[in-house]
Amino acid sequence: MPFSFFHLLCYITIIFAEVDAVNEGASKSKSKLRLFVFGDSYVDTGNWRKSIGSSWKEPYGITFPGKPSGRFSDGRVLTDYIASYLGIRTPIAYKWRKEVKRSKEYGMNFAYGGTGVLDTLANQPNMTTQIDFFQRLVEQKVYGKQDLDNSVGLISVAGNDYATYLARNTHNLQKLGDFTKKIMDQLEINIDRIRGLGVKRIAVTLIEPMGCIPLQAASSSYSNCTQALNLGSKFHNQMLNQSLQNLNAKDNSTVFITLDLYDAFFSALNKFTTHAPGSLGLKPCCEGKEMGKYYCGSVDKSGAKLYTICENPNLPFFWDTLHPSQNGWHSIFSSLRSSLHKLTT
Numbered sequence: 001m002p003f004s005f006f007h008l009l010c011y012i013t014i015i016f017a018e019v020d021a022v023n024e025g026a027s028k029s030k031s032k033l034r035l036f037v038f039g040d041s042y043v044d045t046g047n048w049r050k051s052i053g054s055s056w057k058e059p060y061g062i063t064f065p066g067k068p069s070g071r072f073s074d075g076r077v078l079t080d081y082i083a084s085y086l087g088i089r090t091p092i093a094y095k096w097r098k099e100v101k102r103s104k105e106y107g108m109n110f111a112y113g114g115t116g117v118l119d120t121l122a123n124q125p126n127m128t129t130q131i132d133f134f135q136r137l138v139e140q141k142v143y144g145k146q147d148l149d150n151s152v153g154l155i156s157v158a159g160n161d162y163a164t165y166l167a168r169n170t171h172n173l174q175k176l177g178d179f180t181k182k183i184m185d186q187l188e189i190n191i192d193r194i195r196g197l198g199v200k201r202i203a204v205t206l207i208e209p210m211g212c213i214p215l216q217a218a219s220s221s222y223s224n225c226t227q228a229l230n231l232g233s234k235f236h237n238q239m240l241n242q243s244l245q246n247l248n249a250k251d252n253s254t255v256f257i258t259l260d261l262y263d264a265f266f267s268a269l270n271k272f273t274t275h276a277p278g279s280l281g282l283k284p285c286c287e288g289k290e291m292g293k294y295y296c297g298s299v300d301k302s303g304a305k306l307y308t309i310c311e312n313p314n315l316p317f318f319w320d321t322l323h324p325s326q327n328g329w330h331s332i333f334s335s336l337r338s339s340l341h342k343l344t345t
Contacts (some may be wrong), residue, residue, distance in 0.1 A: 032142065032345075034107035036199055037081055038130045038190075039156035041113030042324060043079045046070025046093035048113055048124070055113060057297045059286060060250075063313050063326050072113050074285065074313045075326025079109060081333035082154055082203075085340050094133055104142055107151065110134055116161035117187045125159055127190050131197075138197050148198030152343050155191065156205040156261075157237065158183055162229075173228055180236050188243045195247075195255055201343050204244060206237040208261045212269065214284045215321040218291055222282040235298050239260055258341045261332065268331035272317040284318040285310040285325055304309045323340040 004171065037043050040299035041055070046069060050056040052069065059088070061068040064075035070093060071077050083090045083106065092100050110130035113121025124131070137143055143151075165179050194202060210233050211226030237260075244256040272281035285308045288294030298306040310316055319325040324332060 006125075014085055020087075031324050032107045033086050033088050034151040035079075035086060035088060035154060036107045036134060036151060036194075037079050038108040038127055038134075038194070039093065039111040040090065040115050040160055041072040041111075042112040042156040042159075042205070043077060043109070043154060044070070044072065044093070044111040044283055045077065045079050045090060045109050047095045049095075053113070054297045059307075059309055060297065062309075072323045073326055073329065074319045075329075077323075077326075078156060078205075078333065079111075080098075080124045081329060082340070084124045085333075085337070086152060086343065090255060094130075104137075104147075108134070108137070111156070114160055116159070116164065117157055117190065118161050118164075120160040120164040121167060127155075128186070130267065131190060132192070136198055143198075145198070149198045149200060150339050151201075152196050153195075153199040153202035155202065156170045158187070158207050159210065162207075162210060162232065162236075166171075171231070173205070176232050177235060180232070180239060180287060183236070184243055187240070188247065189258070191244075191256065192247055192272050200255065202256050203259050203340075203343055204240065204256060205259045206240060207233045208265045209233050212265065212282060213322055214282055214318050217282040218321070225282070233262055238271075254342070257339065259336050259339060261336075264332045266333035267335045269317055271331060272315075272328070283316060284320050285316040286314045286320045293339065 037177050044055070046055070046075060048055055048070060054060065055070050055072045056068045058068060060074065061071060062074045066205070076208045088106045091109050092103040093111055097103045097108065110125075110133050112122070112124040115124050115126050115130075117127050119126055120136050136283060161179075161183050163177075165176065169175070179182075191202060191204060199293045209225060211229030216226045216229060217224060241258060244258060247256050248254055269281040284296070286296035286307055288296065288298050288307050290306075294306040313319065313325055314327045316325055317328040317331070319328070327337070
């Protein structure tokens with residue numbers, strides 16, 4: 001999900017070596033797979049510049065790998081769990097492809113937190129540009145036919161598009177349906193383009209219940225979701241399902257599958273409710289001392305923390321006001337697991 005539109009505002013080798021530990025004992029039968037990742041902060045594993053990305057600042061990465069690694073969480077994100085399921089190591093973030101040996105071996109991650117299908121408030125490569133990066137590597141023969149014949153795509157995108165729309169159209173949801181159609185038209189072009197470049201199976205996440213993100217639930221002391229936004233998520237997901245059905249029908253294929261983040265979020269949140277009575281599991285572990293002014297990772301000029309962290313990051317579902325914790329992602333992955341076999345069959 002989206003990197004906060006408020007958050008616009010080498011250890012590299014070591015970090016990626018530690019990421020590899022996620023996949024110890026991986027299945028040899030799947031070792032030739034390549035995973036190509038596009039989208040936002042739900043799948044970004046380090047593409048933001050360290051000088052400006054909050055994901056590279058403490059306390060991000062506090063659970064894994066023990067220091068910031070460019071992930072918008074206290075630890076692992078969806079990409080790590082999908083890669084582990086596929087029996088491969090987490091693919092390298094595109095930004096570090098020249099810094100890490102054998103960087104192309106397991107595919108590549110082109111996702112940038114804060115981005116969307118369209119341009120967002122984050123000045124980072126949108127989905128179209130991310131696909132441009134991938135196309136360039138294909139044209140340069142970095143990935144050949146054999147690589148692409150054994151490839152899987154992962155797409156998580158659109159939350160930031162809606163965040164940008166809401167920021168620019170405060171309290172105006174009347175035309176949200178028209179905006180969804182605009183997103184869907186471009187998203188369908190983008191997804192079909194990835195297939196055209198040779199990726200054999202592509203998983204696209206349905207959008208999460210936007211009204212249950214802590215940033216939206218804060219006004220109710222984390223006790224209620226914003227139902228109007230959840231309805232917007234449902235409409236988006238209905239249209240996305242139809243678009244993918246249309247794409248599959250074009251050549252009678254099953255190239256495109258969906259990963260239902262909407263239901264997975266609710267399933268996981270129900271499990272976490274017991275750890276935060278009265279909050280529906282919506283209260284984040286890390287948050288600014290003053291909502292809307294400070295955020296997870298904010299510090300003053302002297303470096304003093306302007307945020308608080310919960311005692312045990314393994315208990316809350318959410319890490320910050322927008323992103324699940326590692327434990328939250330693990331729970332989401334557990335809900336999605338039954339649909340992942342379609343990626344390799």
